[in-house]
């Protein structure tokens with residue numbers, strides 16, 4: 001077998017796969033829904049994990065070894081670049097660019113290969129025996145990773161090198177051909193893997209075929225032809241399918257545009273249609289889908305809409321926040337069958353997990369700091385945040401009103417941001433309430449948030465009705481435009 005060697009390559013068996021203690025990840029947030037989509041597994045909760053994926057995957061091995069049916073990853077591609085996500089400010093929704101992740105490898109390509117190799121070994125352990133993995137890359141590194149995938153998953157389990165070809169942005173080069181496709185390596189864990197011939201994954205007929213066909217009143221394609229006893233006929237011959245079984249070149253899925261409903265402002269966001277084809281082909285309803293580099297959460301959103309269970313992970317806390325809102329708002333997003341309609345169903349329950357290090361994130365991203373003090377140490381620029389609420393109580397009913405929010409490091413913030421802030425509420429992106437708070441796990445019983453398109457944020461909650469008299473702790477959580485989270489608790493008496 002041909003094997004790729006690079007500096008510092010570990011032996012597969014040296015990558016520690018088992019951890020003795022239970023994972024350091026615990027539940028930070030709970031979102032409960034009445035929707036029961038997983039008939040066989042009522043207790044199941046989808047998981048959104050904030051953390052470095054190598055550690056996350058190691059901790060998942062305790063419970064999920066050989067249990068994940070599909071893994072799709074879209075990791076950094078070793079481009080040497082930096083990628084942005086847009087944060088939006090307050091009601092007018094002005095955008096500012098923030099760094100989403102860096103794809104820079106100071107130690108060169110060897111360090112990138114080590115990074116992905118270790119993680120792919122862990123993914124194989126998590127994948128079920130009839131599961132599949134899709135690794136999304138491009139010309140920078142896909143040829144190296146193909147060899148690594150052969151080594152880890154076995155060249156006999158290679159299924160496709162999918163070429164996702166999209167119209168290229170105008171590029172200035174006239175010294176080589178314009179690069180306009182990504183490569184998705186598809187492997188299964190064994191020869192006995194799931195693959196569905198589902199008409200919903202089909203590619204549309206090409207324009208040449210469509211021009212040669214006719215459509216009847218119901219929109220079904222037909223052509224005139226057929227023969228009987230050697231005689232040519234001109235009756236209608238219907239084509240039952242609306243397209244062709246997909247080839248490995250996918251040129252029917254456009255790149256995300258800023259004016260589409262699914263756009264989250266994440267520069268490397270992938271289209272939902274791409275994930276729909278992959279998820280429908282390689283899983284059934286109720287199967288478990290994972291993405292350990294989940295970015296803006298495209299895989300998880302599509303899995304949710306197709307009634308699959310999901311586990312997602314990202315090391316960037318802002319990404320996790322973006323996905324939280326994308327999932328909560330899923331009912332308003334486009335349906336996966338009829339893209340013109342909205343999906344119209346509430347999301348299933350999910351938990352957010354993480355190692356609680358909120359303190360470390362209690363500082364604003366460098367790009368938003370005034371230029372003259374940008375080079376100060378992050379620790380010097382740390383500040384605290386605070387908000388106040390008014391509690392409206394009416395017998396056994398209470399309602400919370402948010403009345404202000406302060407960031408003590410407002411002075412560090414660049415003028416570019418400050419001039420866009422018209423009211424305290426413009427700093428706020430999300431807030432939620434746990435009306436019966438018992439421990440560090442936050443039950444988001446009521447929440448309100450801004451979406452990329454709907455910028456209004458209600459500052460008064462709905463009434464919550466307590467069934468029993470007694471003392472309760474009400475916790476309120478606020479997340480600002482920088483992703484900084486503040487939680488405060490209030491004791492109340494219900495008579």
Ligand SMILES: C[S@@+](CC[C@H](N)C(=O)[O-])C[C@H]1O[C@@H](n2cnc3c(N)ncnc32)[C@H](O)[C@@H]1O
Nearest residue numbers: 052053074101268269270293295296298314315
């Ligand atoms: C190319 S983006 C994924 C985009 C995603 N497919 C989408 O449609 O939005 C890669 C993501 O991987 C995350 N990431 C990079 N290294 C990671 C690591 N070691 N652990 C967890 N997440 C990581 C980055 O923060 C980034 O959000």
